Amino acid sequence: MPSVSVESCLQRGRILGKRLESELILAHVLGSSRASVFAHPEWTLTQAQSLVFDALWFQIEAEKPLAYVLNRQEFWGLDFFVDERVLIPRPETELLVECVLNRVAAMGECLSPRIVEVGTGSGAIAVALQHVLPEAEVFAVDVSSDALEVAQMNALSYGCSGIQFVESDLLQECFLDEVKPDFVVANLPYIGTEQFDFVQDSVRRYEPALALFAGADGLDLYRRLFDQIFYSKWKPQFLLGEFGDAQRLVLESILLQRFPGYCLEFYKDGAGFDRVFVLNFDRSSFF
Ligand SMILES: C[S@@+](CC[C@H](N)C(=O)[O-])C[C@H]1O[C@@H](n2cnc3c(N)ncnc32)[C@H](O)[C@@H]1O
Structure with missing residues (x-):
């Protein structure tokens, strides 16, 4: 040869x-x-x-994504193992981590917040947060046991043995009342099957559908999560989530209807697209 x-x-x-x-x-x-x-x-x-x-x-x-071919993707300066069981972490999702860290810093003395991440996938967000905040108590939730296996592997490789992994369809009844988190952080699937279908062919072909789609307008899982928070006695101090650029107006109206009177902020990613919402449940922060 x-x-x-x-x-x-x-x-x-x-x-x-x-x-x-x-x-x-x-x-x-x-x-x-x-x-x-x-x-x-x-x-x-x-x-x-x-x-x-x-x-x-x-x-x-x-057309297989390079991250799956090499089984690795960088996120928050850390190397994550990825395969077709999990979504490939995207650089724009780092904004979500940044928004949590800014809120934690503003809380001053509390460097050991309790954080629940819903839809952890590869564990990128949970591991990044635990890496920066070793004192934080982090719970990483996913409905996919396959994804949780990958997330646990990534947590172990960074010595984040304290992260608690929970297999659950969003947040089970009483979860918030029992765990009493300061933060709920979510990058739930937000691609719509009829509206807001901004997915490329290679993504559709290789990345897990469970990590991408959430009903006709892509916001069904967020609606359910908001309902779960609404009906639980315990409210986190902050609820943060990632969404697609074009969904801002719809999401804003869902959130304002569900949680009127609370402070809601939106942040743009590095490319200038609306990407993250932050809902502050602490009324004292703006009265
Ligand atoms: C968009 S991916 C985000 C993965 C990772 N957090 C990230 O940012 O790269 C969404 C994740 O939500 C999970 N998921 C989908 N439906 C869910 C549900 N009903 N309850 C909990 N997790 C769910 C998927 O398995 C997937 O891992």
């Missing part, structure tokens, strides 16, 4: 318009950095390396 050069692999990436993917797969196969791959197009792959490259590249040609 003739030896295969780095340059010929990079060329396969250029032809498909997937140069970054080819560089990162080469770096993975060669156990090297992306910069070294880029700097050494004359390097050659061993036969074994070449077979591994082909196997991974075949998946890229089939």
Whole structure:
């Protein structure tokens, strides 16, 4: 078998318009950095390396997301294991983590808040929060036992053994009254089947449907979560959630109807899209 050069692999990436993917797969196969791959197009792959490259590249040609091909995705500066059991954590979701941390900092003395994350998936949000706030008590909820396995693996790899994982359809009855969290944080599925269907083909094909869709307008799970909070005696101090840009007006009207009189704020992500809402249940903060 003739030896295969780095340059010929990079060329396969250029032809498909997937140069970054080819560089990162080469770096993975060669156990090297992306910069070294880029700097050494004359390097050659061993036969074994070449077979591994082909196997991974075949998946890229089939439009599989790079994160699933390499089983890793960075989030909040941490490396997460991901596979098709969980949504690939998105950079814009870091805004949700940032909004929680800003509220915790503003609370001053309380660096050990109790946080419930609903729809934890890979555990990215829960692990990022526990990493920054080791004193926090974090509960990570998901309806998918498959996702919880991945989240637990990620928590363990960062020594976040204190995170409590709960398999549940949103928040079971009495959960809030028993746990009494300061924060409820959610990045629930918000793609609509009829409206607000802003999903790409490769996402639809490879990422778990359970992590993407939530009824006709994508907001069914949020409606149910808001009802659960409404009917529980205990209210968290803050409820934070991620949503799709075009959903802001609908979401705002649902939230204001359900929780009139509370302070509701919206935040834009780095690309300028409405992305996160923060509902403050502490009336004293604005009276
Ligand atoms: C959009 S993904 C978010 C994953 C992760 N938190 C993140 O930000 O990358 C939504 C997650 O909610 C979970 N989920 C869907 N329906 C749920 C339900 N009824 N109760 C709890 N979790 C649910 C899915 O399994 C999925 O892991």
